[in-house]
Amino acid sequence: MCMDRTVVIAGAVRTPIGAVGGVLADLQAVDLGERAVRAVLEQAKLDPAHVEYTSMGWVAQDPRATNIAKIVAERAGVPETSPGTTFHENCASGGAAIHDIARRIMLGEIDLGVAGGCESMSNVPRYLFQGRIKNQLYGDMKLEDGLMGALLERELSTGPELMGLMTERIVERYGLSREDLDQVAFDSHRNACEAWGSGAFGGYVVPVEIPRRRKDPIVVSRDEGPKDLPMEYFSKARPYFKRDGGTITSQNSSSINDAAAAVILTTPQRAAALGLEVLAELACFRNIGVERAYMGEGAFKVIPALLDKAGRSLAEVDFFEINEAFAAVVAGALVFLPELDRAKVNQWGSGISLGHPVGCTGARQVVDMVWQLRRRGKTLGVTTRCVGGGIGSGELIRVV
Numbered sequence: 039m040c041m042d043r044t045v046v047i048a049g050a051v052r053t054p055i056g057a058v059g060g061v062l063a064d065l066q067a068v069d070l071g072e073r074a075v076r077a078v079l080e081q082a083k084l085d086p087a088h089v090e091y092t093s094m095g096w097v098a099q100d101p102r103a104t105n106i107a108k109i110v111a112e113r114a115g116v117p118e119t120s121p122g123t124t125f126h127e128n129c130a131s132g133g134a135a136i137h138d139i140a141r142r143i144m145l146g147e148i149d150l151g152v153a154g155g156c157e158s159m160s161n162v163p164r165y166l167f168q169g170r171i172k173n174q175l176y177g178d179m180k181l182e183d184g185l186m187g188a189l190l191e192r193e194l195s196t197g198p199e200l201m202g203l204m205t206e207r208i209v210e211r212y213g214l215s216r217e218d219l220d221q222v223a224f225d226s227h228r229n230a231c232e233a234w235g236s237g238a239f240g241g242y243v244v245p246v247e248i249p250r251r252r253k254d255p256i257v258v259s260r261d262e263g264p265k266d267l268p269m270e271y272f273s274k275a276r277p278y279f280k281r282d283g284g285t286i287t288s289q290n291s292s293s294i295n296d297a298a299a300a301v302i303l304t305t306p307q308r309a310a311a312l313g314l315e316v317l318a319e320l321a322c323f324r325n326i327g328v329e330r331a332y333m334g335e336g337a338f339k340v341i342p343a344l345l346d347k348a349g350r351s352l353a354e355v356d357f358f359e360i361n362e363a364f365a366a367v368v369a370g371a372l373v374f375l376p377e378l379d380r381a382k383v384n385q386w387g388s389g390i391s392l393g394h395p396v397g398c399t400g401a402r403q404v405v406d407m408v409w410q411l412r413r414r415g416k417t418l419g420v421t422t423r424c425v426g427g428g429i430g431s432g433e434l435i436r437v438v
Contacts, residue, residue: 043143043144043145043146043305044305044306044319045140045143045144045303045304045305045319045320046303046304046305046306046309046316046317046318046319046320046438047301047302047303047316047317047318047319047320047404047408047435048082048084048150048302048303048304048309048314048315048316048317049078049079049081049082049084049300049301049302049314049317050078050081050242050299050300050301050302050317050318050404050405050408050409051074051077051078051081051242051243051244051299051300051405052074052242052243052244052297052298052299052300052398052401052402052405052406053070053073053074053077053243053244053246053258053297053298053299054243054245054246054258054259054260054261054262054297055261055262055263055295055296055297055392055393055395055402056160056258056262056295056296056297056393057262057263057293057294057295057296057393058159058160058293058294058295058296059160060160060262060296061248061256061258061262062158062160062246062248062258062262062296062297063158063160063161063296064248065158065246065248065296066102066103066158066161067096067098067103067106067156067157067158067161067296067298067397068102068103068106068109068110068113068156069158070156070157070158070246070296070297070298070398071094071096071106071107071109071110071154071156071298071300072109072110072113072114073244073246073298074110074154074156074244074298074299074300075092075110075111075113075114075116075152075154075300076113076114076115077244077300078152078154078300078301078302079114079115079152079302081242081244082302082314082315083313083314084302084312084314086111086114086115086116086117087116087117088150088312089111089116089117089120089150089151089152090120090148090149090150090151091120091121091122091123091139091142091147091148091151091152092107092108092110092111092116092120092121092122092123092151092152092153093107093122093123093124093125093134093135093136093138093139093151093152093153093154094106094107094110094122094123094124094125094132094135094153094154094155094156094397095124095125095126095127095130095131095132095133095134095135095154095155095156095397095398095400095401096124096125096126096131096155096156096157096397097126097128097129097131097157097188097396097397098157098158098159098161098162098163098184098185098188098396098397099124099126100162100163100184105122105123105124106124106156107122107123107124107135108121108122108123108124109122110156111152116152123135123138125138126397127425127429127431128396128425128426128427128429129361129363129394129396129399129400129423129424129425129426129431130325130400130423130425130429130431131155131396131397131398131400132153132154132155132299132397132398132399132400132401132402132403132404133155133323133399133400133401133403133404133421133423133431133432133433134400134431135153135154135155135400135401136153136154136301136303136320136323136400136401136404136433137323137325138153139151139152139153139303140153140303140320140323143303143304143305149304149305149307149308150302150303150304150305150308150312151302151303151304152300152301152302152303153300153301153303153401154298154299154300154301154398154401155298155299155395155397155398155399155400155401155402156297156298156299156395156397156398157295157296157297157298157395157396157397157398158296158395159185159294159295159296159395159396160296161296162183162184162185162188163184164181164182164183164184165181165182165184165187166179166180166181166182167182168180185294188396189201189202191204191330191331191333191426191427193330193427194330194331200279201333201363201364201426202278202279202286202291202364203279203280203286204331204332204333204334205279205286205334205363205364205366205367206279206280206284206285206286206366207331207332208332208334208335208364208366208367208370209285209286209366209370211332211370212366212369212370212373212374213373214285214366214369214370214373215285216273216285217273218365218369219285219286219287219290219364219365219366219369220269220272220273220289220290220365221369222290222362222365222368222369222390223272223289223290223362223365223390223391224267224269224272225384226362226365226384226387226388226389226390226391226392227264227265227266227267227387227390227391228266229384229385229386229387229391230261230263230264230386230387230388230391230392231264231265231266231387231391233385233386233387234260234261234264238386238409238410238413239260239261239386239406239409242405242409243259243260243261245257245258245259246258246259261392261393262295262393263293263295263391263392263393264387264391264392265391271289272287272289272290275287275288275289275290278291285366286364286365286366290364290365290366290390291363291364291365291390292361292362292363292364292388292389292390292393292394293389293390293393293394294393294394295393295394295395296395297393297395297398297402298395298398299398299401299402299404299405300401300405301401301404301405301408302314303320316438317408317412317437318408318411318412318435318436318437318438319435319436319437319438320404320433320434320435321348321418321434321435321436322344322347322348322433322434323344323432323433323434324340324343324344324347324431324432324433325340325429325430325431325432326339326340326343326429326430327428327429327430328424328428328429328430329428330427330428331428332428333424333425333426333427333428333429334363334364334366334367334370334424335370335374335424335430336422336423336424336425336428336429336430336431337360337361337363337367337368337371337422337423337424337430337432338360338367338370338371338374338375338422338430339374339430340422340430340431340432341358341360341371341375341420341422341432342375343430344420344422344432344433344434345420345434348434350418350434352375352377352378353377354418355382355418355419355420355434356382356411356414356416356417356418356419357382357383357385357407357410357411357414357416357418357419357420358378358382358383358384358419358420358421358422359383359384359386359388359403359406359407359419359420359421359422360383360384360388360422360423361388361389361394361399361403361421361422361423361424362384362388362389362390362391362394363389363394363423363424365390367424368383368384368388371383385410386406386410388403392406399423400421400423400431403421403423403433404421404433404435407419407420407421407433407435408435408437411435411437412437416437417436417437418434418435418436418437419434419435419436419437420432420433420434420435421433421435
């Protein structure tokens with residue numbers, strides 16, 4: 039136990055994950071976030087009046103929903119008197135929101151809160167960064183793509199680089215092969231398809247209705263990404279970021295997505311008083327820093343730090359989800375942690391198959407891990423992710 043006050047999870051849901059420009063593209067991040075918060079309250083049969091604080095992760099923040107956490111909470115019925123905070127921690131934003139509510143509970147500031155993450159990468163704006171200062175009265179102005187900007191690391195000493203090109207450094211540092219990466223990608227889709235086929239995601243992946251004029255709404259109930267793909271699909275793909283001698287392709291990289299996820303965090307005492315079912319305990323969480331140029335290492339270097347803080351060993355963990363921002367991250371983890379059992383890793387898929395809606399991913403991982411542990415009769419799960427800028431973020435989930 040690494041906390042002064044026990045934090046438990048009393049609700050955990052997510053929306054299906056849509057592809058960029060796909061089935062959820064007509065919904066903004068605020069719409070997806072509202073659906074997730076509303077659904078987790080309904081799942082737990084919790085009166086929204088009991089929510090003392092809401093925190094949400096969102097990476098592609100824009101003025102259409104300033105402080106999205108407060109907006110989605112109010113739309114879901116949480117009183118205006120309950121505050122909210124929005125977090126931007128790149129790919130760890132949803133995890134940061136969970137950590138925030140947990141800290142507030144640990145410190146005794148609140149006894150119950152909602153945390154999650156949302157992202158609509160289909161609706162990331164293009165920006166005009168000129169026009170509000172003198173000497174710009176005439177001439178053409180350049181629009182910059184906010185989505186492309188989110189995929190860049192701008193602060194490298196060598197200049198801006200796409201995250202995928204940066205990750206070729208992981209391949210070199212850990213001696214990975216193209217076959218290693220393609221195997222991770224193949225396994226991800228296979229595992230996600232098997233999980234969907236077995237009904238593993240049923241019940242807590244909540245359907246989303248897409249309104250249509252003069253027609254019945256479209257109901258989206260399944261992730262758009264996972265597909266039954268042969269190994270040849272991956273092995274025949276051309277390197278995308280480093281055309282000459284590269285290993286990273288669009289097929290062994292995470293996709294670009296839309297989704298939202300939410301959890302209810304509280305204390306065991308408050309859960310009992312409100313008649314809430316405790317699904318799991320947030321046993322520990324941790325962030326670390328890593329070299330910016332090797333940001334992918336964060337997803338696996340955080341694991342020893344997290345387990346050390348929790349007083350647990352690698353062998354005690356039943357399942358891991360190491361987010362597949364790129365297959366090289368998972369392949370690198372297996373080299374860095376040679377005792378890591380591959381059969382415990384990403385058994386329900388991850389970023390390559392399910393998708394990587396960046397602000398949502400950390401919360402989505404926690405939600406999926408809670409239900410993976412419960413439905414497979416296991417106790418301990420670890421969820422981690424690498425983070426642009428050089429961070430590793432993770433959680434230890436325990437089913438009581």
